[in-house]
Structures are given as structure tokens and as C-alpha cells.
Amino acid sequence: MTAGLEISGISKAFDGERALEDVALTVPAGSVTGLMGPNGSGKSVLVDIITGQTRPDAGRVQLLTEGDRQEIGGLPAETIAGLGVARCWADVRLLGMASVLDEVLVGAYTLRQASILGSMLGLGAARRDQRESLENCRQLLNLVGLGARTQSRPDALSHGERARVGIARALASDPGLLILDGPANGLAAEEVALLTDLILGLKAAGVTVLLAERNMKMIADCCDSVVVLNAGRRIAAGSPADCFATAAVQRAYFGATAAGIAAC
């Protein structure tokens, strides 16, 4: 079940230091929406607030599923995950499992059907459950281009491959809303291109994606619309091209407007 998101008036300060102020953001169901901004602009804090890792000081976070509107601001992270919101972390954060496949399987936790007793006794339902999630996770690893590495040790992978395992792990819960925080961090250009392709594929499959990313090219290639943050404030919103053209965004990213740079 694909889901949308509506955020309004979100503010957050850490020890009096403002991280977000009155931020609004709408992610229509089935879209890829960008959350852009330079270093320290508050993207990750906003992602943490949406996923329940951080409590906002003020504001609303609403999850929209098939005409239903549910306030999720301030709910525990595991509850929000249970509602179909999955995320990737800027620093990937794999879990030291024995294999790449296990790293992805743990992502299917919210879909488990077998009771613990069934798993203990190895009942048919538990075995079927296990088989299905294995099959699904293999498919996901194929999708992210790691079909040949299912049995590899996660720490034997390159950073880019690990980032893709993180995405497969998030997809394993069949999320209605997928939030990617800085997926292109530290990736080479060709890997960013692979990731872009993957996100476009997800969009085609109807997955709603919120892409919190600094990389302007990736945002331009993937997103239908984008919200730009700077120092915790929303400075622009609209199509990527329109946003890139605004003076505020150019100043935030380059310290000057395009016209100013051209004049130099």
C-alpha cells in the first residue's frame, strides 16, 4: 500500500541551537520527492523526526494511506516502521550479520507471519514464511545489482555496494514510503548513476520515495518536486529546475547567485 506524507510546522532545537524551524513538506503518494540542502541544513534531523528517531518540538507529521490520514509525529520508531515507513541511513549502518542475505532478511521483520512457537517447532507455516522472505530478499538483491553477492560477508563489500544492501534491507519490508538519507554520500559518479536508475525503477513500481540528498544532479534526475532547506529553514520548493534557478538556493549552495558568479 503506497503512502504519502504531509509535514507542517516542524521545529526542532538541540540545546537551544535551532536545527529546523517551521518546515513544511508534502510527499504525494507514488512520487519521488527531494529534500535538498547543503551540509548541516537539517535534512537528517527531519528524516529522524519522520521516522520517529527524534521527537519534534512542534509541528505535525501525517501519513496518508488510501484516503486515511494518520498523525505519526512523536510515535516510537518501531510503530512508524510498522506502518510501512522504511528508511536508509546516511552512514548505511549494516548490522554485522553473517551474510548479505541476512542483512536484507532482517528488513522483513514487520512482514513476519510465523509465530515464535511455529518457528521453534519448525511448523509448515513458519517454513513457508521463511522460504517466501528468502525468495523476496534474493529478488531485492538482484534488483539492487547484488544478486551474485547474497552469501558474501557484508564487510567484504565496497561502500557503494553496502549502501545498496541498505536500500534492499529497507525495501524488504515492502514499504509504502521509502526514505533515503544521503544515499549518494561518498559514492563515485558511476555508482550515483546506478542509484538514480534504481530509484527511477522504484518510482515506476509505485513506491513513494523521499530522497534527502545534497547531490543536485541526483535530485534533478530523480525527483518530481523538491524542498530545499538551508540552516533549518525551507528556502525553496517546487520542481528541481525552478528551485535550482532561485537566488536563495544558489547562494546556499555556491555562496553566490549564478548571475553573480558569471559577473566575476
Add this chain to the structure above:
Amino acid sequence: MMEWLTDLSANLATPLGLTAAMALLAMSVRCLWAVGVPSVAGVACGALAGYLAANMLQAGLSVAWALLAGGLAGFWFGLVLAWGAARLPPAWQGLASLALLGLVLPLARLLPDWTGGREGLALDSTPPALWSFIALALGLLLAARLEGSWFGRAAIALRQDAAVAAGLGIQRPAILGLAYGFAGLLGGWGGVALVLTRGAVAPGMFSTSLGLLALAAALLGGAYHWLGPWLGAMLIVLPSALVLDEGSAIQDFAVALVVLALVIFLPRGLLDPRDSSRRAARARHRQRSAVPAMAPVDDRPRRRRSSGGPHRSRLDAAIKRRGGGPA
């Protein structure tokens, strides 16, 4: 020849029974270690189960019933302990479990009707060692099953990164509760096996040094494979049970030394299936030069084999679509 064999099996029965009991207790330690809690709470559950089993056997009930009841009592007590421990950070849960073991001795003396007081309870006859092996086999089966289940993976996630685990929808109280319950079940079987092997239960049996022994076996075997605690128990308990008197100062000294050495020099234990693949990975890493490419598009499956179940996903369509042309 036959006589020699019978002698040998009679002589080995007690050491092997003890090893089975210790392996189960070590498995209970590992069960909590899996969620990042260094605790011997399972050994305390073993004490409860051991006393219960001794009482049942004295009342004339069969060993099978004693094992069943001991396991269930251990599981129940584990859940009770989890309820108390849930608020505490892992290290404090560990300390609390030591304090709990310290309670066994005075409690046994305070409840002489049930525990036999200072002398403990002696069974009329020592049941065959086979029962301890059955308990061990059940424990190993349980550990193997749990390892590959959603519970096993959720436990690792919780141990490694609580924030990521929460982000995956893993409820800490539920997983912690189950881990305590299973530690209690395994510890309960371990306690019953210990009582069966000894043919008696006494307050000194479930001491902190027994907890330390279980910890040593679990640490030596390593937390990364369900056979680890059994291997650890075989290496630590079997030799000392064959050679030394029970509870001798030398054994206690050796065990303490082993724990110390393990914690310092071999924190991962002997049995870490990830080591060999890690070595291979390092070798591969050295060979690899360029950024690895994605798998060829043609490798992607055209069709999911299973159609029903909860894992049906919207991605099916995308996988199919993307299977057709180059990315």
C-alpha cells in the same frame, strides 16, 4: 572387551552428563548475549528448575515430566526477570543477574521444606545420563531453529544497533522478553540436567562460580554459532570433570583464568564462522582494483516464483519491467 566398554561408559556418563548440563547453561548465557546482555540470569532459572525437578522426582514423577516442567518454569521465570530487567541498560542487567545467583543459597536455606535446606535433596536413584543428552539435543535444536528465525535476526539487530533495529520495526521489549524466556528455558533444562547427573540438588550447586563456568563455556565457544556453547562446555567442563574433583579450587581457579584470558585475548571465541569468510574477503579486497559494477541486467529474474504470502510486493512489476531492457 565388553566389560571394558561398560566400564568406560559408566565412567564417562557423569562427565558427559555434566558437560551436557553446562552446555545448556552456556547456551542460556549465549541467548541473552545475542541481544547484547551479558547475563547469567538463565543459571538462576536453572536453579528454580533444578529444585522443581528434584521435588517432582522425589514425589515419584517421571524424568520426562520433570524436564518439561523444569523447562516451562525456567521460561516463565525468564519472562518475569525480563519484566524487571527491561528498564535497565545491558551491563546493569548483568550485574543484577549476579546478585540473583547470590540469592539462591540464602533462599534455599530459608525454604527448607521445598529445598531440603543446607543439605539439599537427594534423589532415590540417579536417572540414566541419556536424559541429560536428550535435554541437550532439545536445547541444540531450539538454538538452531531460533538462529535462523526472525527472532534470531532481530536479536542481532538489537545488539548491534538499537536505533536501526527500531527503524526496522523491531520492538525491544518483545525481543528482550523472548530472549529472557528462551534463556530461562535453556537454563531450566540445564538445571534439571545438572540435578539428574548429580542425583541430588544442593544450595551450593547454583553458585556464582557455576555462572562463571557457564560464561566461560559460552565465551570460549563464541557467540556466533549455536554450537559454540556446546563446544566451549566440551573443552572446559569435560576435561576438568574427567580429571578433577567437583568444585576443586584448581577447577575454579582454571575457569576464572580462562574467562579472563578469553575476554582479553579471544573475545569472539573459537567458533566464529565469519572469520574464514572475513579472511577470504580481505584477500578478495586486495585483488580488487576498480569500483565493482552492478550485476548484468539479464541476471534479474523475470518472475517471482512464489505468488502468495505477505511478501508480495509492488516491486514485482518493476523487476519484470526492468528485466526487459538495459538500465
